[in-house]
Each structure stands twice: as C-alpha cells, then as structure tokens.
Amino acid sequence: MPKAQILAGTADTVARASQYLRAGQLVALPTETVYGLAGHALNKEAVTNIFRVKGRPLIDPLIVHIAHWEQLEALTSAQPEAARLLAKAFWPGPLTMILPKAESVPELVTAGNPTVALRMPAHPLARSILQASGLPLAAPSANPFGYISPTTAQHVADSLGERIAWIVDGGPCERGLESTIVDVSGEKPRLLRPGPIPPEAIASALGIDSIAVATKSEREDIPVEAPGMLTRHYSPRTDMTLIPCGQLPPPARGGQAAWLALSRASAQNAPRGYARYWLSETGNLDEAAAALFSLLRKLDSQGLDHLYVEEPAKTGVGLALADRLQRAASR
Ligand code: TXA
Ligand code: MG
Numbered sequence: 001m002p003k004a005q006i007l008a009g010t011a012d013t014v015a016r017a018s019q020y021l022r023a024g025q026l027v028a029l030p031t032e033t034v035y036g037l038a039g040h041a042l043n044k045e046a047v048t049n050i051f052r053v054k055g056r057p058l059i060d061p062l063i064v065h066i067a068h069w070e071q072l073e074a075l076t077s078a079q080p081e082a083a084r085l086l087a088k089a090f091w092p093g094p095l096t097m098i099l100p101k102a103e104s105v106p107e108l109v110t111a112g113n114p115t116v117a118l119r120m121p122a123h124p125l126a127r128s129i130l131q132a133s134g135l136p137l138a139a140p141s142a143n144p145f146g147y148i149s150p151t152t153a154q155h156v157a158d159s160l161g162e163r164i165a166w167i168v169d170g171g172p173c174e175r176g177l178e179s180t181i182v183d184v185s186g187e188k189p190r191l192l193r194p195g196p197i198p199p200e201a202i203a204s205a206l207g208i209d210s211i212a213v214a215t216k217s218e219r220e221d222i223p224v225e226a227p228g229m230l231t232r233h234y235s236p237r238t239d240m241t242l243i244p245c246g247q248l249p250p251p252a253r254g255g256q257a258a259w260l261a262l263s264r265a266s267a268q269n270a271p272r273g274y275a276r277y278w279l280s281e282t283g284n285l286d287e288a289a290a291a292l293f294s295l296l297r298k299l300d301s302q303g304l305d306h307l308y309v310e311e312p313a314k315t316g317v318g319l320a321l322a323d324r325l326q327r328a329a330s331r
Contacts, residue, residue, distance in 0.1 A: 004028070004161040006153050009125045009170050017168055018133035026050060028142040028156045029129055030170025031121040033094045033179050033196065034149040034293070035156050036065070036139030037164070038129075047108050047138055053163045056145040061111035062138040063096050063119050063179070067130035072118055075136060077102050082184040082206055089205035092122035094175050094196040098183040109138050115185045125170040141178060142167075146235055148300070148328070151176050151293045158297075176290035177320050183214065190214045194320035196289065236300035240329040242311040249274065255305030260295065262288055262310045274308075285317045292321065296328065 007013040009030075017027045024046045026039045037053060039046035041064045051058055066072060069087065073079060076099040083097055101116035110116050121127065130137060141149040142156045150156045153169035161167075180195030182202055190212045191199055203211045243249055248266075249259050252273025259274040261267035263283030267276040277295060279288035299307055311325055312318035 004157050004164050004167050006157060006167045006169050009168060013168055014125065014128045014132050017129050017166065018135075020166055021046075021129070021133045021135055021137065025166070026053065026164055027129075028150075028153075028160065028164055028167040029126055029139070030123050030153070030168060030173060031065075031126045031139075032123045032174045033121070033177060034151055034173055035142040035153065035167075036126075036137075037142040037156075037160070038065070038137040038139040040133075041109055041136040041138040042104065042106065044106055044108055047106060050138060050140065051108075053160060054140060054143070054145045056140065058108070059111050060145075061113055061117060062109050062140050063117040064105070064109060065126065065130060065137045065139050066118060066120050067127060068120075071136055072099070072120075075102050075105055075116055075118060076100055080184050082182075082189045085205055085207075086182060086184065086189075086202065087120070089201075090197055091120040092127060093120070094122070094177075094179040095119065095202075096179045096181045096193075096195075098181065098185050098192065100185050115183070117181065119179055123170055123174075125168055129168070148236060148293050148296050149178060151290075155294070155297060172290070172294070174290060175286075176292055176294070177317075177324060180320070182211070188212055194323050196286075196317060196320065198316040198319065200316065235328050235330075236296050236307070238300050238302075238304050238307045239331075240307045240309060242325055242329050243308050244311055245313050247310075249308035256303070257306045257308065258299055258302075258304050260299065260307060260309045262312055266310055275304075285312055285321060288312070289317055289321055292324065 024043045039050050078100045096117050096119040098115045105116045151173040153167050156167050175196040180197040181193035183190045192214050199211050251271045259270040260277045264278045267278040279291045312321050314322050
C-alpha cells in the first residue's frame, strides 16, 4: 500500500473522496469530534477493510454517518420519539444514537446486533462528502484499535499512513472527544458513552430529569462476548496517573516526569522537577477536551518515565474528559 496522501479540504477533494468511497475504497476524513476512517457502510468489502486496517475485533460495531433524516429512516426499522427530539436538538453534531436496524444494514457493521449506531456529523467537509457521495458511511475513529483517537490529519498519517491511501485534511477537530452515544432503541434512553454533549443537555432535550447511564457490562466499549476486554482504551504507552482536580502530583522522584494540568495556574504549581503542561489557559473544559488527545500523543512521544494528569470534576463535559483519562490511565 502506498503512503497515504493528505488532501487539502477543497471542492476537488470532496469530489475525489466521494468517488473513492463509491468505488469501495477507504478515506480518512475530519469530523468535529475526531477523524474517522470512512467506508461505504453497505459495501461488505469496504467494511471488512475498516476492521482490518484498524486491527479492530469484529465484535465491536461501527457508527454509520449520514447527512439527512431520510437516511436514518432507510437504515432503521423504527424511529422512536426520543430519536426525533435528540436529532432536532443536536444534529448535525457530536451525538450518536443507537436505533433498531433495518434489514439493509449488514450484520458486519453492527457486529450482529439488532441495532445500528447513527450519527450526522457537523464538520463541513464530512457533510459535503456525505452529501456528494450520497452514501451512508461507516466510520470508526481513524486510529489503530486501542490507541489515542486522532484529532489532526497528521495524527492519522502517523499511525495509519502505511495502511490507507487517502486522508482529507480539515484542520484540528473542534471538539476533540468522540461523540456522545445514547441508546434510544429500548424503553428508556440510556447514555452509553459520555462525549461533548453532556448528560444534562441530553436529559433536557428529552424533557426528563436525568438520563440513565448504562451499567459497565452494557457499555459500548465492552462487547458482551468479551467482558472487560476494552477497559483499557485510548491508551498512551507512557505510565500515567490521575490526580483529582485541585490537587498536585507528589514530589518528583527522579526520572523524567510531566504534570498535565487543566489550567496554566495549576500547571505552574507543580513541585520542582516536573515538566509542566496545561490543557486550557483558564481551565475551560471544552478547550481542555479539544486539546487532550493531541497533547497526550505529544507527551507519549517524549519517552517520559511518568505522566501525572489532573482529572476534572465529572459534571458537564468533565464526565467525558474523566472517562477518556481513566481509560488512558488503566493498565
Ligand atoms: O465521534 C465519533 O463517534 C467518532 C467519529 C469518527 O464519528 N467515531 C467513533 O467511532 O468514535 P468508534 O468506532 O471509535 O466508536 C464507536 C463506538 C464503539 O465503542 C462501539 O462499540 C459503539 O460505538 N457502537 C457502535 N454500534 C453500536 C451498537 N449497535 N450498539 C452499541 N454500541 C455501538
Ligand atoms: Mg475509537
């Protein structure tokens, strides 16, 4: 396979990418959350290649990306009221919904589940390619299975550049964390994966007090067939420890250690001997989310002996940030 070509986000690129996708090839493309590795969702060869390129187990289902509500109707066997409410409030945007699947969706995409995950992304290039191709696009995050999700075209090239041909460059992802996943296929909507849209906002759009959170064994990242297998996810190679918000890392013990804080002020309070980094100047959690994966990749390439990271309080988008940090730190 040739080295991947990074294509600038022009109208010509949109046309070329659409053509490759219609021909069953894979194209990495930007979304507002993270970069995705896209392929024609109804083409089994394309979908098989997505799993192969990522090294992803076939038991882990893919999200299908769409541009219009009519595509949701074509890919699902029922459209619950909750889906309409959430689509109205958050689509296009960083929300994925789990719905009962239509016959037309290959079992390969849903890993044999009777449900399908659908998302209408907001990134203008993703939207243009979805519209120009007219296809539903299966797209997991464009990283090798288990590693940190990519938030720039260069991240994709760094880890999958030898295995794919095309990467569309849409600049750094605005949100930086994978979409919020809500299961609306059952009687009560449930949060499967925290993301950029906080649970409080989901509940409010649904007109309920709070949204139920799926138990650990039901969570999106732990297929029933492989309990516990995927708790470690989004993982850097560097040894990483979380420190509760507002506290500081222990005195340096020698070796190369870094402190990744939520704000500049907290970074500067580190004990002597630490290299200091911060996710947001002021500790703004949306900014921290957008910066997280990029900084983790950078720090992971520095051969540190230890990385301490400040964990935010679990409200609003802090819930998703803490979730990704806990997985990254788990061994
Ligand atoms: O922001 C995002 O969601 C990005 C961008 C590219 O759209 N995509 C993404 O895909 O994060 P991926 O494959 O890395 O994560 C998709 C998650 C997986 O954990 C998978 O288990 C879950 O969605 N999922 C997919 N279909 C499902 C289903 N039918 N039921 C439950 N979980 C499902
Ligand atoms: Mg992923």
